[in-house]
Amino acid sequence: MSTLAxxxxxxxxxxxxxxxxxxxxxxxxxxxxxxxxxLRMAGEAAAPLAVMAGTDPARPRLLVVPQPRDRDLRxxxxxxxxxxxxxxxxxxxxxxxxxxxxxxxxxxxxxxAPQIIVPNAGSAAFVRMLGRSTRFRRAEGPYAxxxxxxxxxxxxxxxxxxxxxxxxSLLLAATEALSLHWATGQSRLEDANLASLVGWIDxxxxxxxxxxxREAEDPLVWPPAxxxxxxxxxxxxxxxxxxxxxxxxxxxxxxxxxxxxxxQLDPVWRLVWRAVGLLExxxxxxxxxxxxxxxxGSFSAFAAQLAEGAPPQPKRDGAVGAASxxxxxxxxxxxxxxxxxxxxxxxxxxxxxxxxxxxxTVVAAEPDRAEGEGRGRKLRPLVTVRTGDPVRVAPGTRLxxxxxxxxxAEVVSVAGGEVTLKIVxxxxxxxxxxxxxxxxxxxxxxxAALLEEFQPPPALPAPEDTPWTHGGPPPENPPExxxxxxxxx
Amino acid sequence: MSAPGVPAAExxxxxxxxxxDDLPRxxxxxxxxxxxxxxxxxxxxxxxxxxxTGEPLMIIAQTNxxxxxxxxxxxxxxxxxxIGRLSAGDYSAPPRVAGKAAxxxxxxxxxxxxxxLATADKWAWAAGGRTWPWAIVDEAYQMRSDKLxxxxxxxxxxxxxxxxxxxxxxxxxxxxxWAGLSWDPLQSAxxxxxxxxxxxxxxxxxxSWRLPASAAPVVSxxxxxxxGFRAGTGPGERRLRFTAGGMRTAYDRALEEAAASGxxxxxLPERHTVRTDADAVRAVAVLATRLLQLAPVALSERGEHAxxxxxxxxGAAHRDQVAAILAAGVPPxxxxxxxxxxxxxxxxxxxxxxxxxxxxxxxxxxxESGRLCVLTSRHxxxxxxxxxxxxxxxxxxxxxxxGVQLNVPVRFPDGWEANQAVLAHLAEHRVAAAPLx
Numbered sequence: 042m043s044t045l046a047x048x049x050x051x052x053x054x055x056x057x058x059x060x061x062x063x064x065x066x067x068x069x070x071x072x073x074x075x076x077x078x079x080l081r082m083a084g085e086a087a088a089p090l091a092v093m094a095g096t097d098p099a100r101p102r103l104l105v106v107p108q109p110r111d112r113d114l115r116x117x118x119x120x121x122x123x124x125x126x127x128x129x130x131x132x133x134x135x136x137x138x139x140x141x142x143x144x145x146x147x148x149x150x151x152x153x154a155p156q157i158i159v160p161n162a163g164s165a166a167f168v169r170m171l172g173r174s175t176r177f178r179r180a181e182g183p184y185a186x187x188x189x190x191x192x193x194x195x196x197x198x199x200x201x202x203x204x205x206x207x208x209x210s211l212l213l214a215a216t217e218a219l220s221l222h223w224a225t226g227q228s229r230l231e232d233a234n235l236a237s238l239v240g241w242i243d244x245x246x247x248x249x250x251x252x253x254x255r256e257a258e259d260p261l262v263w264p265p266a267x268x269x270x271x272x273x274x275x276x277x278x279x280x281x282x283x284x285x286x287x288x289x290x291x292x293x294x295x296x297x298x299x300x301x302x303x304x305q306l307d308p309v310w311r312l313v314w315r316a317v318g319l320l321e322x323x324x325x326x327x328x329x330x331x332x333x334x335x336x337x338g339s340f341s342a343f344a345a346q347l348a349e350g351a352p353p354q355p356k357r358d359g360a361v362g363a364a365s366x367x368x369x370x371x372x373x374x375x376x377x378x379x380x381x382x383x384x385x386x387x388x389x390x391x392x393x394x395x396x397x398x399x400x401x402t403v404v405a406a407e408p409d410r411a412e413g414e415g416r417g418r419k420l421r422p423l424v425t426v427r428t429g430d431p432v433r434v435a436p437g438t439r440l441x442x443x444x445x446x447x448x449x450a451e452v453v454s455v456a457g458g459e460v461t462l463k464i465v466x467x468x469x470x471x472x473x474x475x476x477x478x479x480x481x482x483x484x485x486x487x488x489a490a491l492l493e494e495f496q497p498p499p500a501l502p503a504p505e506d507t508p509w510t511h512g513g514p515p516p517e518n519p520p521e522x523x524x525x526x527x528x529x530x
Numbered sequence: 531m532s533a534p535g536v537p538a539a540e541x542x543x544x545x546x547x548x549x550x551d552d553l554p555r556x557x558x559x560x561x562x563x564x565x566x567x568x569x570x571x572x573x574x575x576x577x578x579x580x581x582x583t584g585e586p587l588m589i590i591a592q593t594n595x596x597x598x599x600x601x602x603x604x605x606x607x608x609x610x611x612x613i614g615r616l617s618a619g620d621y622s623a624p625p626r627v628a629g630k631a632a633x634x635x636x637x638x639x640x641x642x643x644x645x646x647l648a649t650a651d652k653w654a655w656a657a658g659g660r661t662w663p664w665a666i667v668d669e670a671y672q673m674r675s676d677k678l679x680x681x682x683x684x685x686x687x688x689x690x691x692x693x694x695x696x697x698x699x700x701x702x703x704x705x706x707x708w709a710g711l712s713w714d715p716l717q718s719a720x721x722x723x724x725x726x727x728x729x730x731x732x733x734x735x736x737x738s739w740r741l742p743a744s745a746a747p748v749v750s751x752x753x754x755x756x757x758g759f760r761a762g763t764g765p766g767e768r769r770l771r772f773t774a775g776g777m778r779t780a781y782d783r784a785l786e787e788a789a790a791s792g793x794x795x796x797x798l799p800e801r802h803t804v805r806t807d808a809d810a811v812r813a814v815a816v817l818a819t820r821l822l823q824l825a826p827v828a829l830s831e832r833g834e835h836a837x838x839x840x841x842x843x844x845g846a847a848h849r850d851q852v853a854a855i856l857a858a859g860v861p862p863x864x865x866x867x868x869x870x871x872x873x874x875x876x877x878x879x880x881x882x883x884x885x886x887x888x889x890x891x892x893x894x895x896x897x898e899s900g901r902l903c904v905l906t907s908r909h910x911x912x913x914x915x916x917x918x919x920x921x922x923x924x925x926x927x928x929x930x931x932x933g934v935q936l937n938v939p940v941r942f943p944d945g946w947e948a949n950q951a952v953l954a955h956l957a958e959h960r961v962a963a964a965p966l967x
Contacts (some may be wrong), residue, residue, distance in 0.1 A: 144787075364675075364680075367701065367705065367716070396853055510719075
């Protein structure tokens with residue numbers, strides 16, 4: 042935890058209300074998000090009990106498996122869920138725009154993308170798990186399922202994996218999105234309880250955040266937001282209802298399970314929409330649009346793959362696939378960190394506290410200074426900044442600045458509250474600097490050791506050229522086919 | 531383990547010969563080298579040995595500094611060997627490399643040198659369909675396996691050399707999804723290599739020429755519990771004495787303890803602090819200043835010499851701590867750096883800010899055994915550790931609690947255990963800090 046976040050938490054304890062960690066919203070919020078709350082049968086890794094889903098707060102769809110141990114019912118439920126989710130996803134693919142690229146073919150990108158909002162990280166993990174249990178199923182052969190089930194599985198897997206991509210907003214966990222913007226007076230573990238987190242941020246009238254959070258700990262008032270259900274509810278309400286269904290298989294018994302589950306999900310449904318409202322009230326950060334653009338591009342690419350009949354995502358990444366995913370995620374992580382700091386003075390303040398960034402006023406500038414002679418002459422303007430921040434960047438470090446995106450400066454010296462910088466990138470290619478590219482004396486500036494660099498990583502070998510150090514080429518037909526026989530699915 | 535009675539030089543020489551003999555017989559050979567065990571010497575000898583066969587050789591190191599160091603040593607010990615160095619466009623060669631190697635940013639511009647050196651990153655860009663019969667991968671335990679994946683297609687056979695006790699490679703993203711895969715990209719190059727090729731020979735250099743007799747057993751037991759090594763020098767062969775008079779302050783007593791025994795723990799009163807603990811930072815800076823004021827003279831198998839600032843280093847866990855120590859005023863010439871950057875370097879005396887000093891919690895980062903191993907194994911004579919009291923209690927309150935993942939090989943040493951072992955030894959050399967004014 043950063044010093045600033047620790048301070049915010051202490052303040053939250055003292056004042057009884059959550060404290061802001063960000064001045065702007067760092068995640069995209071769709072105009073038409075789909076809220077999805079999955080519940081799991083206790084004691085089973087991949088047995089769905091119910092899902093409440095929908096894009097309209099007033100009209101939730103409730104899908105229930107009256108006997109989660111029954112696999113036919115389970116995959117019937119998956120087909121029903123596909124009926125809710127796939128039209129929403131496919132609707133997003135209709136309107137596209139053509140994106141021109143330098144040195145590559147233009148491609149089609151959807152103008153919007155689906156956004157699934159789940160209550161917490163556990164629900165996001167369960168979405169992945171549901172995808173894992175459905176994407177290898179087949180519409181024919183033994184244990185055949187409805188043809189929409191494997192498609193649903195691929196989409197759930199895609200969304201679940203994309204959620205791990207730094208800065209992506211296709212699948213958001215409400216608790217994590219809120220924790221990114223607010224600090225509460227409770228532990229991070231307690232923050233995973235959506236009801237108490239929302240209690241801290243937005244307590245009912247006449248109550249402090251701390252009181253609301255304490256109230257939220259009562260599962261009778263605020264049932265858990267899933268995927269696990271309250272054990273008391275399991276024992277006293279759910280288990281007898283499921284047993285009754287097991288014995289009679291009647292519509293009435295199914296309705297009893299349904300109503301029991303609804304009693305647990307209704308409050309959570311309202312809660313997630315409240316969380317959406319809280320996030321909506323924050324103005325979006327400038328970087329959100331470009332990250333959502335990347336999300337849309339990724340979404341369109343996956344939709345195209347699916348349309349071309351690509352096989353389901355493998356159970357595990359191969360050697361080359363793992364390395365390339367890691368490289369993509371690392372680049373996304375560093376540019377996400379940089380963008381958040383550049384977009385938000387409060388996030389930048391954390392870096393200023395650790396000395397990785399500083400803000401101050403320009404006290405001297407040599408905009409036309411150059412190094413080298415003749416053809417090797419390079420423009421290298423010098424800027425000296427006076428700052429009261431505890432600067433802890435070593436000479437030679439590359440810095441970026443929120444005032445001039447794309448510009449890079451190198452630290453020349455740090456002494457007595459003055460930092461001298463050499464601008465090395467983004468000041469124009471001419472003999473003298475582009476007007477306005479070099480800050481003038483008296484201008485307030487901020488520099489940080491955070492770069493939005495986009496240098497692509499060096500190429501990886503093709504999977505069939507995997508070298509001997511990494512096990513050689515993978516077998517051609519991975520044994521995924523017998524998945525319908527998997528014991529647990 | 532070391533064979534009693536056999537002279538250290540003989541024992542080490544036998545291992546080097548066995549490595550060279552194994553080279554043509556196997557696709558890959560791994561050499562584990564504890565701190566200061568002559569890893570670079572081995573690389574230089576193997577390079578000369580392979581170059582003598584007339585076949586071209588590529589050498590892969592991890593940082594530009596390591597590449598430059600190797601060039602200097604190769605040029606000195608293998609005169610006549612044509613050396614090429616691949617580098618990025620904005621690299622400027624330091625003076626010590628000048629004239630010793632052809633430098634270019636593209637392979638064809640180098641001509642036909644017998645040996646070409648570059649960092650792993652640079653090699654990954656240099657791929658051009660050419661295959662090399664031989665490669666030497668230096669600091670292979672510091673190299674992430676995805677880097678090896680990018681370049682492993684370039685060579686047919688390779689010698690992997692590195693120190694298994696140093697810091698593991700890391701990433702800013704969570705790699706849990708790959709845990710347990712034999713090609714986990716976050717594992718070290720050697721770990722992945724050996725999981726896919728379990729039959730490759732693994733040799734161990736048995737003697738640390740750097741660590742004194744006071745340090746080798748401590749470091750060996752704490753960080754290399756199953757593959758121990760010994761010091762190349764005996765007790766009393768390395769001595770450190772001060773030629774200026776001391777002042778009997780706590781600082782001077784800590785330095786005298788370190789000079790006499792090889793270790794000292796300068797212990798500040800227990801307190802939870804921010805990472806850049808002002809008192810600890812000041813203590814580190816004052817210790818460095820006082821050390822040089824005491825005009826230390828080192829006596830070793832290399833003879834007697836005055837210890838100047840260039841032979842003293844200060845190590846810390848985090849970059850902001852390094853910056854804070856620099857800001858607190860350190861004698862000019864003294865190296866101050868993080869554990870990551872001190873890897874592979876050697877000094878006469880080191881001063882270490884303990885990674886767990888003043889902390890409320892012991893995270894995986896701070897418990898990583900490699901971090902403490904690097905910090906406590908850079909010295910030829912003495913090591914002074916600065917820490918707040920209460921670290922053993924902190925460790926007791928934070929047992930290793932990570933989940934167990936299937937197919938992930940158990941790693942030794944355990945960071946928690948290693949930390950306790952080092953602290954238990956340091957407790958015998960404790961000097962309480964002077965009360966703060």
